[in-house]
Amino acid sequence: MKGRELAAVGFMTFALFLGAGNLIFPPLMAQQAGENWLSAIAGFLITAVGLPALTLIVLGKLPSIDRLTSALPTWMDRGFWILILTTIGPAFALPRAVTVAYEMGIKPFSSGDGLFLFSILFCALTLVLAIKPGKLINYIGRIMTPALIAMLGLLTVFALFNPLGSPSKATDIYQSAPVVNGLIQGYMTLDAIAAVVFGWVIINTIRTTSSQDKETSFRDTLIIVGIYAALMALCYLSMGYLGATSSNIAPNASNGGEILAAYAAGQFGAFGQILLASITLIACLTTTVGITTANAEYYKNTYGINVKLSAIVVTFLTATISNVGLETIIQVSLPVILILCPIAIALILSVIFIPKASEPKQRCASMGQTMVVLISGVFGTLDALNILGKLPDFVSDTATHYLPLFPDNMSWLMPSLVTMALVRITRQFMASKQPLFG
Known part of the structure; x- marks a missing residue:
């Protein structure tokens, strides 16, 4: 790729990840961390930027994206992708993006309930941009993202040179372990x-x-991931500093949206409201386009379904669900996402730590990788039930005493790593024994 193309795809990658939720996480965390906000953000960056970057690098190394799960039984492979694309798509993330775009981008300037009309128009625009995935670089990388970066840059410059307050005393959890709590918050994004x-x-x-040469293509992937990581880290740092210095204008805020709204109004007045609305609308639109395109690409590559048809179904479901009670949808979908997240990370780690010796021409299920998925799924379910407050007290107390990282909602990590280590040791042992039986 040429320099401009690399920059455009890097910008597109940054914009796809930068939804409204990513903007409102760091300000609230940094406000609570107070004088320890930089330590908290450092931990946050490791999991909120480092994990996604690692995932993209691993995917870029695979011959095709679906090879991530090709060593699983077919039912588990297809089930994983359908669940992950549906819950991150029309069942959860897409309706949330539409609703947040309306609440922060339109509602402050209108009276009455215009969500129904807005959801139709917003999803229609998403559909138009998603049905031509080859144009995504032009739509997002070269047009929307530079505008988004410019607006975020304006907020950042004023936050640095004209802060509306100073960091306050950290809350208890951020006094004792700011980095650890930052790690957890980044994971929970x-x-x-x-x-x-x-x-x-x-x-x-x-x-x-990119070039058809695998090495060149992977090199381009590393550069693009680097651009994404640098831009996202700068965004999180600036939003964190903004939140850390917001105790005077938004004391005891319940969410990051309140902090951003108060800061924009206090710094820029009415123009600030328009600026924040524009940032939110662009951020949500790039996210909805990316997720819709991902759904369409998967169903085309796996089942041969027309891209336009898939995109139409996804956007129709999104517009519908956006208007039938998002809270109910979140209650149903959030447990699934909380379980799928450990499985997805475990799959990425398994590709690194227990790679297949070669890529078979025919599908070949791996007992080792299947065990990793099952273990991460079981303990991920335990974490999900704990987050949702559905665990009986005696189970919670027992897990707190005997399961590492259970209080941090990451009890799946150690069992998954132990399983990977055992699988690797077993493979090496069997390989060393192979000549005796060959």
């Missing part, structure tokens, strides 16, 4: 699972735009 979904768009774009 669920961007690692979003990276698996966006991989369909990003890696396919790189391979259709």
